[in-house]
Amino acid sequence: MNLKRLTRGPALWIVLAVMILWVGASSFMGETIERIDTSDGLALLEGGTVEQAKIVDGEQRVDLTLTEDFEDKGTNVQFFYVEPQGERVVEAIAAADPEGGYNSEVPRTSWLVSMLTLLLPFIIIIGLFWFLMSRMQGGGSRVMQFGKSKAKLVSKETPQVTFDDVAGVEEAVEELHEIKDFLADPAKFQAVGAKIPKGVLLYGQPGTGKTLLARAVAGEAGVPFYSISGSDFVEMFVGVGASRVRDLFTQAKENAPAIIFIDEIDAVGRHRGAGMGGGHDEREQTLNQMLVEMDGFDVNANVILIAATNRPDILDPALLRPGRFDRQVAVDAPDLRGRTKILEVHSKGKPMAPDVDLHAVAKRTPGFTGADLANVLNEAALMTARTGLQIVGNHELDEAIDRVVAGPQKRTRLMNDKEKKITAYHEGGHALVAAALRYTDPVTKVTILPRGRALGYTMVMPAEDKYSTTRNELLDQLAYAMGGRVAEEIVFHDPTTGASNDIEKATAVARKMVTQFGMSEKIGAIKLGQDSGEVFMGRDMGHGRDYSEQVASVVDTEVRRLIDFAHDEAWEILNHYRHVLDELVLELLERETLNQAELAEVFGAVVKRDPRTVWLSSESRGVSDQPPVQTARERATSNGEPVIPQDEAAAAKEEHPALPIGEVPPDSPVNRARWDDVDPAGDQDPR
Structure with a gap:
C-alpha cells in the first residue's frame, strides 16, 4: 500500500528528474582528470615527462598529458595555481617545450548545462509546491483539486443504523420517516400537488441524537447519502468553499434521489454581515452559493438536504425561510418515557442484573440527553469489568450516575x-x-x-x-x-x-x-x-x-x-x-x-x-x-440599622x-x- 502511494505521488518523479539532470550534466563534463599539487606539476614540467600542456584561463588550471603514469594517477593530471604564480607557470611550460605543444583555452559552458543549471531551482520549487499541496488535499490523487467536494458517500459496507436504534425522539423520527417516504415514492405526493421538502434542519442541545437521526435516515432510505461537516467547506484559498458546494450538489443531482447531510451547519451558515468589519468574507461566499443551490433545486430533483446544529439562533434568516429549510425539527432532551427507551436501546449487549430497573434509573436522570444516558451505561459496564464482575448491577449504575453528574470520586483526597x-x-x-x-x-x-x-x-x-x-x-x-x-x-x-x-x-x-x-x-x-450573543461579532458589539x-x-x-x-x-x-x-x-x-x-x-x-x-x-x-412575621434577623437588619435591643439580643443568644x-x-x-x-x-x- 505504501509503495503504491509512493509511485502515485510526485516524490518519485522529483527524484527521477534530479537523477536525469545529474547524469546529463555529468556526460557533458568530459573525462575525469586526477588533481595533483602545484609543486608536483612544476616538477613534472621541469623533469621533461610532459607530452602536452594546456592552460585554462579564468580557472587558473593547467592540464598535463604525461608520457608515463605519475604515482598511479594516470597520464592525465591537472593542477591549480594562484595568480602570483602565473608568470612562473608560463615560463616553466615554455621551457619544457612539450612534444605535443602547449596552448591556452578560455572555458565555455555547454548550452545544455547552462539551461539545466538555470531550470533546476525552478523544477525543485515546483516539485516541492506540488508535493505540499497534494498533502494538504489528502493525497497525490487529489492534487490541485481544491474545489472538489470532500463529502463522504455512505456505502453498503458502512455499519447501518436504522430507526430502531433511535429512541426518545419519536416526533423527529416521524418527520424523517416522511422524508424517507418522499424519496421512496415521490409520485404519490406529486399526484396531489405536494412538493418534496428541500431541506430539514435538526436543532437541539448537544447529545440529543441529531447526527444519529441522520445516520438512521442513511440506513433506512436506501439512496446515496452524502455526509459532510460544515467546516469542510472553508479552506485557506478564496473561492474553494463555494466551489465545493457546487460540486457537492452536482454529484447529488447526478445520483438523485439522494440525501445530503451537513453536520454543524452553523460553521458556514452564520448570519451574514456579522463579522468584525461586516465584510464579504470567504464564509459568506460559501453561504451565498449554498443559498443559490438550495433555491435552484428542480422541484422533481429528489435531492433533500438535512442539516444539524446546536445553535439555530445564529443561522442566517435566508437559510431558514420556507423553500430552503422547509422543516425545522427540534430534537430535545428526552422525557421519562424516552429516557427509559434510550436506556433499553443502549443496554442491549450488556449483561444486566435481574433486579436492575431501567425505569427507576430513568427517574433518577432528569435532564440527561441520549449521549449522557449512553455514557451512564458505558461507565457502569467499565466499572463492572474493572472490578472483575460479570453482570452490571444497581451499585455500578448508581456510581455511574454520580460520575456523570459530579465527576469521579477523589479517593486520594483525605479530609481531617x-x-x-x-x-x-x-x-x-x-x-x-x-x-x-x-x-x-x-x-x-x-x-x-x-x-x-x-x-x-x-x-x-x-x-x-x-x-x-x-x-x-x-x-x-x-x-x-x-x-x-x-x-x-x-x-x-x-x-x-x-x-x-x-x-x-x-x-x-x-x-x-x-x-x-x-x-x-x-x-x-x-x-x-x-441576551449575550456572539461577543466578538459586529452586530452584537453595540448592544x-x-x-x-x-x-x-x-x-x-x-x-x-x-x-x-x-x-x-x-x-x-x-x-x-x-x-x-x-x-x-x-x-x-x-x-x-x-x-x-x-x-x-x-x-x-x-x-x-x-x-x-x-x-x-x-x-x-x-x-x-409589612411582612406578616418578622424574624430576628429581619428586625436586626431593617433599613440597614440594628433595632434589636441589647437585652432582646442577649435573650435570643441564650435561646440558641x-x-x-x-x-x-x-x-x-x-x-x-x-x-x-x-x-x-x-x-x-x-x-
Missing part, C-alpha cells in the same frame, strides 16, 4: 475530622432545608465523599418531568441553595469558602427573577438587558445594558432582598430542626453517603412548611406593606447559644456517646 464535620453540616443544611420546604424536589442522596471539584454534594431530583417553574419553587430553590452557608454560620460561627458556588447560583437565579421573569413588583414584568443606573440600583437591591429572605428562611428552618440537623450529620459521618430511604428515616420529624404569605417587599410581592463544633443541643435525643467516637478531642469554637 474538622473538615468532614464542616462538609457534613454544609450538605446537611442543604438537605434539611430542601426537606422542610414545600416546593422543592425530593432529596434523593447526600454524600460527604469528595467527587470532582466538590467536597460533597446533595442530590435533589424531581419526581416527574417539569417544563416550567413557579415563583414559589424559585424562592425555595434560593433557600435550599443558602442552606449550606447558614448551617456553617449557626454551628461554627465561621463560614468557609465552600458555599461560593451556592452563592453564585443563588445570585444568578435571583437576578433572573428580577430582570427576566418579572417576579419583582418594583421592576415589573419587564425584560431588562439583552449593552439597556437600562439606567437608577434601575440598575433597584435591581441590585431586589436581588439582595431575595437572597436575604432566602437566608432568613433557611436560618429559621435549621434553628427549628437543629436536632434533626445534628442527627443527620451523625449519620453522614458514620455512613458518608445516605440514599433516599435512609434520609426519609432521619427526616421523619420534619414537617413541610405550610404555604405562607412570604414577603420580599411591599412592592415586589404586592401582598402587604453557640455550641462547640459538632456538639448536640441538650434537648437532642441523639446519643452523645456517638459524638465521642467522632470527636474525642472535643474541638471548641475558635471564636
Whole structure:
C-alpha cells in the first residue's frame, strides 16, 4: 500500500528528474582528470615527462598529458595555481617545450548545462509546491483539486443504523420517516400537488441524537447519502468553499434521489454581515452559493438536504425561510418515557442484573440527553469489568450516575475530622432545608465523599418531568441553595469558602427573577438587558445594558432582598430542626453517603412548611406593606440599622447559644456517646 502511494505521488518523479539532470550534466563534463599539487606539476614540467600542456584561463588550471603514469594517477593530471604564480607557470611550460605543444583555452559552458543549471531551482520549487499541496488535499490523487467536494458517500459496507436504534425522539423520527417516504415514492405526493421538502434542519442541545437521526435516515432510505461537516467547506484559498458546494450538489443531482447531510451547519451558515468589519468574507461566499443551490433545486430533483446544529439562533434568516429549510425539527432532551427507551436501546449487549430497573434509573436522570444516558451505561459496564464482575448491577449504575453528574470520586483526597464535620453540616443544611420546604424536589442522596471539584454534594431530583417553574419553587430553590452557608454560620460561627458556588447560583437565579421573569413588583414584568450573543461579532458589539443606573440600583437591591429572605428562611428552618440537623450529620459521618430511604428515616420529624404569605417587599410581592412575621434577623437588619435591643439580643443568644463544633443541643435525643467516637478531642469554637 505504501509503495503504491509512493509511485502515485510526485516524490518519485522529483527524484527521477534530479537523477536525469545529474547524469546529463555529468556526460557533458568530459573525462575525469586526477588533481595533483602545484609543486608536483612544476616538477613534472621541469623533469621533461610532459607530452602536452594546456592552460585554462579564468580557472587558473593547467592540464598535463604525461608520457608515463605519475604515482598511479594516470597520464592525465591537472593542477591549480594562484595568480602570483602565473608568470612562473608560463615560463616553466615554455621551457619544457612539450612534444605535443602547449596552448591556452578560455572555458565555455555547454548550452545544455547552462539551461539545466538555470531550470533546476525552478523544477525543485515546483516539485516541492506540488508535493505540499497534494498533502494538504489528502493525497497525490487529489492534487490541485481544491474545489472538489470532500463529502463522504455512505456505502453498503458502512455499519447501518436504522430507526430502531433511535429512541426518545419519536416526533423527529416521524418527520424523517416522511422524508424517507418522499424519496421512496415521490409520485404519490406529486399526484396531489405536494412538493418534496428541500431541506430539514435538526436543532437541539448537544447529545440529543441529531447526527444519529441522520445516520438512521442513511440506513433506512436506501439512496446515496452524502455526509459532510460544515467546516469542510472553508479552506485557506478564496473561492474553494463555494466551489465545493457546487460540486457537492452536482454529484447529488447526478445520483438523485439522494440525501445530503451537513453536520454543524452553523460553521458556514452564520448570519451574514456579522463579522468584525461586516465584510464579504470567504464564509459568506460559501453561504451565498449554498443559498443559490438550495433555491435552484428542480422541484422533481429528489435531492433533500438535512442539516444539524446546536445553535439555530445564529443561522442566517435566508437559510431558514420556507423553500430552503422547509422543516425545522427540534430534537430535545428526552422525557421519562424516552429516557427509559434510550436506556433499553443502549443496554442491549450488556449483561444486566435481574433486579436492575431501567425505569427507576430513568427517574433518577432528569435532564440527561441520549449521549449522557449512553455514557451512564458505558461507565457502569467499565466499572463492572474493572472490578472483575460479570453482570452490571444497581451499585455500578448508581456510581455511574454520580460520575456523570459530579465527576469521579477523589479517593486520594483525605479530609481531617474538622473538615468532614464542616462538609457534613454544609450538605446537611442543604438537605434539611430542601426537606422542610414545600416546593422543592425530593432529596434523593447526600454524600460527604469528595467527587470532582466538590467536597460533597446533595442530590435533589424531581419526581416527574417539569417544563416550567413557579415563583414559589424559585424562592425555595434560593433557600435550599443558602442552606449550606447558614448551617456553617449557626454551628461554627465561621463560614468557609465552600458555599461560593451556592452563592453564585443563588445570585444568578435571583437576578433572573428580577430582570427576566418579572417576579419583582418594583421592576415589573419587564425584560431588562439583552441576551449575550456572539461577543466578538459586529452586530452584537453595540448592544449593552439597556437600562439606567437608577434601575440598575433597584435591581441590585431586589436581588439582595431575595437572597436575604432566602437566608432568613433557611436560618429559621435549621434553628427549628437543629436536632434533626445534628442527627443527620451523625449519620453522614458514620455512613458518608445516605440514599433516599435512609434520609426519609432521619427526616421523619420534619414537617413541610405550610404555604405562607412570604414577603420580599411591599412592592415586589404586592401582598402587604409589612411582612406578616418578622424574624430576628429581619428586625436586626431593617433599613440597614440594628433595632434589636441589647437585652432582646442577649435573650435570643441564650435561646440558641453557640455550641462547640459538632456538639448536640441538650434537648437532642441523639446519643452523645456517638459524638465521642467522632470527636474525642472535643474541638471548641475558635471564636
